[in-house]
Amino acid sequence: xxxxxxxxxxxxxxxxxxxxxxxxxxxxxxxxxxxxxxxxxxxxxxxxxxxxxxxxxxxxxxxxxxxxxxxxxxxxxxxxxxxxxxxxxxxxxxxxxxxxxxxxxxxxxxxxxxxxxxxxxxxxxxxxxxxxxxxxxxxxxxxxxxxxxxxxxxxxxxxxxxxxxxxxxxxxxxxxxxxxxxxxxxxxxxxxxxxxxxxxxxxxxxxxxxxxxxxxxxxxxxxxxxxxxxxxxxxxxxxxxxxxxxxxxxxxxxxxxxxxxxxxxxxxxxxxxxxxxxxxxxxxx
DNA sequence: GTGTTTGTTATCAA
DNA sequence: CTTGATAACAAACA
Numbered sequence: 621x622x623x624x625x626x627x628x629x630x631x632x633x634x635x636x637x638x639x640x641x642x643x644x645x646x647x648x649x650x651x652x653x654x655x656x657x658x659x660x661x662x663x664x665x666x667x668x669x670x671x672x673x674x675x676x677x678x679x680x681x682x683x684x685x686x687x688x689x690x691x692x693x694x695x696x697x698x699x700x701x702x703x704x705x706x707x708x709x710x711x712x713x714x715x716x717x718x719x720x721x722x723x724x725x726x727x728x729x730x731x732x733x734x735x736x737x738x739x740x741x742x743x744x745x746x747x748x749x750x751x752x753x754x755x756x757x758x759x760x761x762x763x764x765x766x767x768x769x770x771x772x773x774x775x776x777x778x779x780x781x782x783x784x785x786x787x788x789x790x791x792x793x794x795x796x797x798x799x800x801x802x803x804x805x806x807x808x809x810x811x812x813x814x815x816x817x818x819x820x821x822x823x824x825x826x827x828x829x830x831x832x833x834x835x836x837x838x839x840x841x842x843x844x845x846x847x848x849x850x851x852x853x854x855x856x857x858x859x860x861x862x863x864x865x866x867x868x869x870x871x872x873x874x875x876x877x878x879x880x881x882x883x884x885x886x887x888x889x890x891x892x893x894x895x896x897x898x899x900x901x902x903x904x905x
Numbered sequence: 906g907t908g909t910t911t912g913t914t915a916t917c918a919a
Numbered sequence: 920c921t922t923g924a925t926a927a928c929a930a931a932c933a
Contacts, residue, residue, distance in 0.1 A: 622912095693912085695911080697930085743929090743931075744930050746929060788924085792923080797912085854911090896910075
Protein backbone atom coordinates (compact mmCIF):
# COMPACT_ATOMS: atom_id res chain seq x y z
CA UNK A 621 0.00 0.00 0.00
CA UNK A 622 1.95 2.98 -1.16
CA UNK A 623 0.96 5.89 1.08
CA UNK A 624 2.70 9.24 1.42
CA UNK A 625 6.06 7.93 2.74
CA UNK A 626 6.28 5.21 0.10
CA UNK A 627 5.35 7.53 -2.76
CA UNK A 628 7.77 10.17 -1.47
CA UNK A 629 10.55 7.56 -1.34
CA UNK A 630 9.91 6.70 -4.98
CA UNK A 631 9.76 10.41 -5.90
CA UNK A 632 13.18 11.03 -4.38
CA UNK A 633 14.69 7.91 -5.96
CA UNK A 634 13.44 8.66 -9.46
CA UNK A 635 14.44 12.30 -9.16
CA UNK A 636 18.02 11.02 -9.06
CA UNK A 637 17.70 8.82 -12.12
CA UNK A 638 15.23 9.85 -14.79
CA UNK A 639 15.25 13.66 -14.95
CA UNK A 640 16.14 15.30 -18.30
CA UNK A 641 16.69 11.97 -20.06
CA UNK A 642 15.05 11.79 -23.48
CA UNK A 643 12.27 9.24 -23.80
CA UNK A 644 12.78 7.10 -26.89
CA UNK A 645 10.00 4.51 -26.69
CA UNK A 646 6.93 3.43 -24.74
CA UNK A 647 5.81 -0.15 -24.34
CA UNK A 648 2.21 -0.54 -23.23
CA UNK A 649 1.43 -4.09 -22.15
CA UNK A 650 -1.89 -3.26 -20.52
CA UNK A 651 -4.01 -0.67 -22.20
CA UNK A 652 -6.33 -0.25 -19.21
CA UNK A 653 -3.45 1.22 -17.20
CA UNK A 654 -3.10 4.19 -19.56
CA UNK A 655 -5.93 6.69 -19.23
CA UNK A 656 -5.22 8.44 -22.53
CA UNK A 657 -5.51 6.99 -26.01
CA UNK A 658 -2.48 4.87 -26.76
CA UNK A 659 -1.65 6.99 -29.79
CA UNK A 660 -1.74 10.25 -27.83
CA UNK A 661 0.15 8.80 -24.87
CA UNK A 662 3.03 7.56 -27.00
CA UNK A 663 3.26 10.61 -29.26
CA UNK A 664 3.30 12.95 -26.25
CA UNK A 665 6.06 11.07 -24.46
CA UNK A 666 8.45 9.98 -27.19
CA UNK A 667 11.07 12.69 -27.67
CA UNK A 668 9.97 14.36 -24.44
CA UNK A 669 11.80 14.68 -21.11
CA UNK A 670 10.78 14.70 -17.47
CA UNK A 671 11.94 17.94 -15.86
CA UNK A 672 10.92 17.30 -12.29
CA UNK A 673 8.74 15.05 -10.16
CA UNK A 674 6.16 16.57 -7.85
CA UNK A 675 3.90 14.79 -5.38
CA UNK A 676 0.52 15.59 -3.86
CA UNK A 677 -0.76 13.06 -1.35
CA UNK A 678 -0.16 9.70 -2.99
CA UNK A 679 -0.15 11.05 -6.55
CA UNK A 680 3.06 11.53 -8.52
CA UNK A 681 3.11 14.33 -11.09
CA UNK A 682 5.94 14.24 -13.61
CA UNK A 683 6.48 17.61 -15.28
CA UNK A 684 7.13 17.24 -19.00
CA UNK A 685 9.54 19.44 -20.95
CA UNK A 686 7.03 20.08 -23.71
CA UNK A 687 4.32 21.12 -21.27
CA UNK A 688 1.81 19.22 -19.19
CA UNK A 689 2.30 16.45 -16.69
CA UNK A 690 2.33 12.69 -16.56
CA UNK A 691 0.25 11.72 -13.52
CA UNK A 692 1.01 8.35 -11.96
CA UNK A 693 -1.04 6.77 -9.20
CA UNK A 694 0.13 3.46 -7.71
CA UNK A 695 -3.12 2.73 -5.84
CA UNK A 696 -2.67 -0.57 -3.97
CA UNK A 697 0.01 -2.56 -5.75
CA UNK A 698 1.70 -0.24 -8.23
CA UNK A 699 5.48 -0.12 -8.50
CA UNK A 700 7.79 2.25 -10.35
CA UNK A 701 11.21 0.73 -10.83
CA UNK A 702 14.14 2.29 -12.66
CA UNK A 703 16.66 0.02 -14.29
CA UNK A 704 19.85 1.32 -15.88
CA UNK A 705 21.20 0.01 -19.15
CA UNK A 706 22.92 -3.06 -17.75
CA UNK A 707 20.09 -4.19 -15.53
CA UNK A 708 17.43 -5.93 -17.51
CA UNK A 709 15.15 -7.28 -14.79
CA UNK A 710 11.90 -5.47 -14.28
CA UNK A 711 11.42 -6.16 -10.62
CA UNK A 712 8.55 -8.34 -9.59
CA UNK A 713 5.63 -8.60 -7.33
CA UNK A 714 6.44 -11.70 -5.37
CA UNK A 715 5.61 -11.50 -1.68
CA UNK A 716 8.89 -13.03 -0.67
CA UNK A 717 11.17 -11.35 -3.09
CA UNK A 718 10.14 -7.83 -3.93
CA UNK A 719 12.88 -7.48 -6.49
CA UNK A 720 12.76 -10.81 -8.26
CA UNK A 721 12.94 -10.92 -12.01
CA UNK A 722 9.29 -11.63 -12.78
CA UNK A 723 7.81 -9.30 -15.36
CA UNK A 724 4.36 -10.84 -15.09
CA UNK A 725 2.78 -7.65 -13.77
CA UNK A 726 4.65 -5.10 -15.85
CA UNK A 727 2.00 -2.89 -17.48
CA UNK A 728 4.01 -0.05 -19.04
CA UNK A 729 7.70 0.47 -19.80
CA UNK A 730 9.21 3.90 -20.49
CA UNK A 731 12.51 3.64 -22.33
CA UNK A 732 15.25 6.29 -22.35
CA UNK A 733 17.98 7.18 -24.81
CA UNK A 734 20.74 5.88 -22.54
CA UNK A 735 19.24 2.39 -22.52
CA UNK A 736 17.59 2.79 -19.11
CA UNK A 737 13.99 1.75 -18.51
CA UNK A 738 11.28 2.74 -16.08
CA UNK A 739 8.91 -0.14 -15.29
CA UNK A 740 5.38 0.41 -14.08
CA UNK A 741 4.26 -2.86 -12.49
CA UNK A 742 0.83 -3.37 -10.99
CA UNK A 743 -0.57 -6.70 -9.89
CA UNK A 744 -4.16 -5.56 -9.39
CA UNK A 745 -4.34 -2.97 -12.13
CA UNK A 746 -5.89 -0.24 -9.99
CA UNK A 747 -3.03 2.12 -10.74
CA UNK A 748 -2.86 4.39 -13.76
CA UNK A 749 -0.78 6.73 -15.92
CA UNK A 750 -2.42 9.80 -17.38
CA UNK A 751 -1.06 12.75 -19.33
CA UNK A 752 -2.80 16.04 -18.56
CA UNK A 753 -2.19 19.65 -19.52
CA UNK A 754 -1.14 22.26 -16.97
CA UNK A 755 -4.69 23.43 -16.44
CA UNK A 756 -6.04 19.98 -15.70
CA UNK A 757 -3.13 19.26 -13.38
CA UNK A 758 -3.96 22.38 -11.38
CA UNK A 759 -7.60 21.35 -11.23
CA UNK A 760 -6.72 17.90 -9.93
CA UNK A 761 -4.47 19.37 -7.26
CA UNK A 762 -7.11 21.88 -6.22
CA UNK A 763 -10.11 19.55 -6.16
CA UNK A 764 -8.75 16.25 -4.94
CA UNK A 765 -6.51 17.07 -2.02
CA UNK A 766 -6.74 18.68 1.39
CA UNK A 767 -3.88 19.86 3.58
CA UNK A 768 -0.54 18.41 2.60
CA UNK A 769 1.36 17.26 5.70
CA UNK A 770 5.12 17.93 5.80
CA UNK A 771 4.60 21.30 4.13
CA UNK A 772 4.12 24.80 5.49
CA UNK A 773 0.41 24.46 4.67
CA UNK A 774 0.06 22.02 7.54
CA UNK A 775 -0.55 24.58 10.25
CA UNK A 776 -2.39 24.26 13.52
CA UNK A 777 -4.77 26.92 12.30
CA UNK A 778 -5.83 24.96 9.22
CA UNK A 779 -5.64 21.53 10.83
CA UNK A 780 -7.73 22.31 13.90
CA UNK A 781 -10.48 23.76 11.70
CA UNK A 782 -11.06 20.30 10.22
CA UNK A 783 -12.31 18.95 13.53
CA UNK A 784 -15.19 21.36 13.70
CA UNK A 785 -18.65 20.04 13.05
CA UNK A 786 -17.69 16.57 11.90
CA UNK A 787 -19.70 13.47 12.78
CA UNK A 788 -17.63 10.72 11.22
CA UNK A 789 -15.04 8.51 12.90
CA UNK A 790 -11.48 9.68 13.31
CA UNK A 791 -10.34 6.78 11.09
CA UNK A 792 -12.51 7.82 8.13
CA UNK A 793 -11.45 11.41 8.77
CA UNK A 794 -7.76 10.57 8.50
CA UNK A 795 -8.33 8.50 5.36
CA UNK A 796 -10.23 11.29 3.61
CA UNK A 797 -7.77 12.73 1.07
CA UNK A 798 -9.81 15.89 0.66
CA UNK A 799 -9.16 16.81 4.30
CA UNK A 800 -5.58 15.65 4.85
CA UNK A 801 -3.75 14.06 1.95
CA UNK A 802 -1.34 11.17 2.04
CA UNK A 803 -2.48 8.98 4.92
CA UNK A 804 -3.70 5.48 4.03
CA UNK A 805 -4.70 2.54 6.14
CA UNK A 806 -1.31 1.94 7.72
CA UNK A 807 -0.49 5.48 8.80
CA UNK A 808 -4.04 6.32 9.82
CA UNK A 809 -3.90 3.49 12.38
CA UNK A 810 -0.42 4.54 13.45
CA UNK A 811 -1.51 8.15 13.88
CA UNK A 812 -4.38 7.08 16.12
CA UNK A 813 -2.03 5.01 18.26
CA UNK A 814 0.46 7.86 18.51
CA UNK A 815 -2.30 10.27 19.53
CA UNK A 816 -3.78 7.80 22.03
CA UNK A 817 -7.19 7.92 20.38
CA UNK A 818 -9.34 4.91 19.46
CA UNK A 819 -10.04 4.92 15.69
CA UNK A 820 -13.81 4.66 16.19
CA UNK A 821 -14.03 7.89 18.16
CA UNK A 822 -16.21 10.61 16.62
CA UNK A 823 -14.19 13.51 15.23
CA UNK A 824 -16.32 16.07 17.01
CA UNK A 825 -15.61 14.41 20.36
CA UNK A 826 -11.84 14.48 20.04
CA UNK A 827 -10.53 16.84 22.73
CA UNK A 828 -8.32 19.82 22.03
CA UNK A 829 -5.40 18.06 23.70
CA UNK A 830 -5.92 15.04 21.44
CA UNK A 831 -6.16 17.25 18.36
CA UNK A 832 -2.78 18.70 19.27
CA UNK A 833 -1.41 15.19 19.60
CA UNK A 834 -2.60 14.36 16.10
CA UNK A 835 -1.04 17.56 14.86
CA UNK A 836 2.38 16.55 16.11
CA UNK A 837 1.98 12.79 15.51
CA UNK A 838 1.11 12.92 11.81
CA UNK A 839 4.34 14.59 10.61
CA UNK A 840 6.36 12.60 13.12
CA UNK A 841 5.04 9.27 11.85
CA UNK A 842 5.38 10.18 8.18
CA UNK A 843 8.90 11.52 8.56
CA UNK A 844 10.10 8.41 10.38
CA UNK A 845 8.57 6.18 7.71
CA UNK A 846 10.30 8.19 4.98
CA UNK A 847 13.56 7.88 6.88
CA UNK A 848 13.06 4.11 6.81
CA UNK A 849 12.25 4.24 3.09
CA UNK A 850 8.64 3.17 3.54
CA UNK A 851 6.71 0.13 4.74
CA UNK A 852 6.90 -3.01 2.64
CA UNK A 853 3.91 -5.03 3.75
CA UNK A 854 2.63 -6.46 0.53
CA UNK A 855 4.26 -5.24 -2.61
CA UNK A 856 5.88 -1.86 -2.10
CA UNK A 857 9.39 -1.38 -3.42
CA UNK A 858 11.28 1.87 -3.88
CA UNK A 859 12.41 3.44 -7.15
CA UNK A 860 15.29 1.00 -7.39
CA UNK A 861 13.27 -2.12 -6.60
CA UNK A 862 14.36 -2.42 -2.97
CA UNK A 863 12.04 -3.03 -0.02
CA UNK A 864 11.39 -0.42 2.67
CA UNK A 865 12.33 -1.17 6.27
CA UNK A 866 9.57 0.54 8.22
CA UNK A 867 7.37 -2.53 8.82
CA UNK A 868 9.22 -3.43 12.02
CA UNK A 869 8.69 0.08 13.36
CA UNK A 870 4.90 -0.05 13.15
CA UNK A 871 3.13 -0.02 16.51
CA UNK A 872 -0.29 -1.39 15.57
CA UNK A 873 -0.75 -2.04 11.84
CA UNK A 874 -0.27 -5.73 11.00
CA UNK A 875 0.20 -6.48 14.72
CA UNK A 876 -3.22 -7.93 15.62
CA UNK A 877 -2.87 -10.48 18.41
CA UNK A 878 0.64 -9.33 19.23
CA UNK A 879 1.69 -7.46 22.36
CA UNK A 880 1.61 -3.69 22.44
CA UNK A 881 5.19 -2.47 22.45
CA UNK A 882 4.35 0.03 25.19
CA UNK A 883 1.98 -1.76 27.59
CA UNK A 884 2.05 -5.44 26.58
CA UNK A 885 -1.70 -5.76 26.12
CA UNK A 886 -2.90 -7.49 22.95
CA UNK A 887 -3.38 -5.37 19.82
CA UNK A 888 -6.99 -5.53 18.65
CA UNK A 889 -8.29 -5.61 15.10
CA UNK A 890 -11.71 -4.55 13.85
CA UNK A 891 -13.23 -3.26 10.66
CA UNK A 892 -13.89 0.46 10.35
CA UNK A 893 -14.67 2.59 7.30
CA UNK A 894 -14.52 -0.70 5.43
CA UNK A 895 -10.87 -1.18 6.37
CA UNK A 896 -8.91 -3.38 8.71
CA UNK A 897 -8.28 -1.25 11.79
CA UNK A 898 -5.70 -1.94 14.49
CA UNK A 899 -5.42 -0.41 17.96
CA UNK A 900 -4.36 -0.94 21.56
CA UNK A 901 -7.35 -0.68 23.87
CA UNK A 902 -5.05 0.18 26.76
CA UNK A 903 -3.01 2.95 25.15
CA UNK A 904 -5.87 4.44 23.12
CA UNK A 905 -8.94 5.95 24.70
C1' DG B 906 -15.64 -21.70 -2.76
C1' DT B 907 -14.84 -18.01 0.93
C1' DG B 908 -12.86 -14.37 3.09
C1' DT B 909 -9.17 -11.03 3.07
C1' DT B 910 -6.11 -7.29 1.50
C1' DT B 911 -6.96 -1.30 0.23
C1' DG B 912 -7.10 3.66 -2.71
C1' DT B 913 -10.49 5.85 -4.75
C1' DT B 914 -14.92 6.81 -6.64
C1' DA B 915 -19.75 6.10 -7.58
C1' DT B 916 -23.99 5.78 -5.53
C1' DC B 917 -27.41 6.08 -2.28
C1' DA B 918 -29.16 7.76 2.19
C1' DA B 919 -30.01 11.11 5.57
C1' DC C 920 -27.12 21.78 0.02
C1' DT C 921 -23.99 18.91 2.79
C1' DT C 922 -22.16 14.93 4.71
C1' DG C 923 -21.71 10.18 5.58
C1' DA C 924 -21.78 5.35 4.85
C1' DT C 925 -21.17 1.65 1.84
C1' DA C 926 -20.43 -1.07 -2.43
C1' DA C 927 -17.63 -1.76 -6.16
C1' DC C 928 -13.43 -2.46 -8.59
C1' DA C 929 -9.15 -5.62 -9.34
C1' DA C 930 -6.28 -10.11 -8.50
C1' DA C 931 -4.06 -13.30 -5.63
C1' DC C 932 -3.58 -16.01 -1.64
C1' DA C 933 -4.57 -18.87 2.69
